Amino acid sequence: MLDIKFIRDNKEIVKKAVSDKGLDVDIEKLLKLDEQKRKYQTELQEYSTKKNLASKEIPKLDVESKKKKIAEMKSVDKQADTVKADLQKVKSEFNELVILVPNIPSKDTPVGPDESANKEIYKWGVLPKFNFDPKSHIELGKSLDLIDLERGVKVSGFRGYFLKNDAVMMHLGVLWLALEKLVKKGFTPTIPPALVKEFALVGSGHFPFGKEEIYQIGNPHRLEESQKGSEKDSIYLGGTSEPSLLAYHAGELLDEKDLPIKLCAISPCFRSEIGSYGKDTKGIYRIHEFMKVEQVVFCKNNIEESMKWMKAMEDAAKELLEDLDLPYHIIINSTGDQGAGKYEMHDIETWMPSRKGYGETHSNSALTDWQARRLNIRYRDKTGKVQYVHTLNNTAIASPRILIALWENHQQKDGSINIPKPLQKYVGKKVIKNPAAHE
Numbered sequence: 001m002l003d004i005k006f007i008r009d010n011k012e013i014v015k016k017a018v019s020d021k022g023l024d025v026d027i028e029k030l031l032k033l034d035e036q037k038r039k040y041q042t043e044l045q046e047y048s049t050k051k052n053l054a055s056k057e058i059p060k061l062d063v064e065s066k067k068k069k070i071a072e073m074k075s076v077d078k079q080a081d082t083v084k085a086d087l088q089k090v091k092s093e094f095n096e097l098v099i100l101v102p103n104i105p106s107k108d109t110p111v112g113p114d115e116s117a118n119k120e121i122y123k124w125g126v127l128p129k130f131n132f133d134p135k136s137h138i139e140l141g142k143s144l145d146l147i148d149l150e151r152g153v154k155v156s157g158f159r160g161y162f163l164k165n166d167a168v169m170m171h172l173g174v175l176w177l178a179l180e181k182l183v184k185k186g187f188t189p190t191i192p193p194a195l196v197k198e199f200a201l202v203g204s205g206h207f208p209f210g211k212e213e214i215y216q217i218g219n220p221h222r223l224e225e226s227q228k229g230s231e232k233d234s235i236y237l238g239g240t241s242e243p244s245l246l247a248y249h250a251g252e253l254l255d256e257k258d259l260p261i262k263l264c265a266i267s268p269c270f271r272s273e274i275g276s277y278g279k280d281t282k283g284i285y286r287i288h289e290f291m292k293v294e295q296v297v298f299c300k301n302n303i304e305e306s307m308k309w310m311k312a313m314e315d316a317a318k319e320l321l322e323d324l325d326l327p328y329h330i331i332i333n334s335t336g337d338q339g340a341g342k343y344e345m346h347d348i349e350t351w352m353p354s355r356k357g358y359g360e361t362h363s364n365s366a367l368t369d370w371q372a373r374r375l376n377i378r379y380r381d382k383t384g385k386v387q388y389v390h391t392l393n394n395t396a397i398a399s400p401r402i403l404i405a406l407w408e409n410h411q412q413k414d415g416s417i418n419i420p421k422p423l424q425k426y427v428g429k430k431v432i433k434n435p436a437a438h439e
Helices: 004-009 011-020 027-060 063-098 137-143 149-156 166-184 198-204 220-225 242-247 303-323 370-375 401-409 421-427
Strands: 119-124 188-190 195-197 235-237 253-255 261-270 289-299 328-332 344-352 357-366 378-380 386-388 390-399
Touching: 004 011, 004 027, 011 027, 027 063, 119 303, 137 401, 166 188, 166 261, 166 289, 166 303, 166 390, 166 401, 166 421, 195 198, 195 242, 198 242, 198 370, 242 261, 242 289, 242 370, 242 390, 289 303, 303 328, 303 344, 303 357, 303 390, 328 357, 344 401, 357 401, 370 390, 390 401
Parallel strands: 188 261, 253 378
Antiparallel strands: 119 328, 195 235, 261 289, 289 390, 328 344, 344 357, 357 390, 378 386
């Protein structure tokens, strides 16, 4: 959410951001509602002033004058009630519209309608050259008894899966490796709620823009207890731990000396993938539930400070991929591919041989005070001034998607998979071999 004063003073800049991000937000209507809202508030203040003056004046009046003044004040009350009702209606329309206003993208952000306008800004690693026909993660998973997709679909439906045997240890190992790295970098580890209230998703910006991507919990008994599931009482499964971590400080006034606050989380994530219908329908690239280690930072209201922490979080993700010897590149997302709340967004994409290209594995975002305004997260600076914090988030690792890159890049001619050294202590071996080879 943007400051309405900023929107008033920078109308054309805001309109351009709306257009560049491919959104449909009527800024002129918003400003008209803002004008009406302020007009009604001024009128109510005038009515209040009249009543205050009258309350001081009435005791000094004679009986007839008192009756007249009291009747006059009753008329003022009726007028005020009408204005209050009008104000409430305008406020409701204003609030529904203002949360749709996007953040202003950084000057470095490419302007474009979608991912086709994204630009590569960094590349690391040597792409593997195989002297054999490499297998996909699906083929490797089946031959090494690491995944069972058929039974996953039987139990869970479309995009369901089972991880098995060494895949489980590798899955947990890569998550733990990421968590350990972040703790060493001063992040506070958390296991946050996977169930979140609506305000957290509105605050993070996942609502109202991507509401169809989020699962809502529908429990008839709980709905009866909470007035049949009104919007206020609705509970959702988080698609990432970002909303939970951000809402941790919702409504709080922090102190500058406590910033930056660095939180990380390991959590299950749930996504409907409605917006990805027909894409990546096989394997474990695009699934409904997975695990993720997330980074979130609350820092001072300063662009340079934000970008410093964006780089620091990105560096942690890069280090992890390099430790695992996985080639990757980083792209800066275009205006049409970054989402409404983003000031700047980078995706890390890791090489996946079966895709003959890079696949997205990480996302890194700076949102300035856009989320903090929605969640009312502020701090008092050294001068005593109260400001909104800046927020940032970054994927440290998400699994099992990262297993695709690990299996495919480190596969061997005999069908085995070499395990990168940092993961060997978790898996308990150096190589994953075909179970039949041991018989």
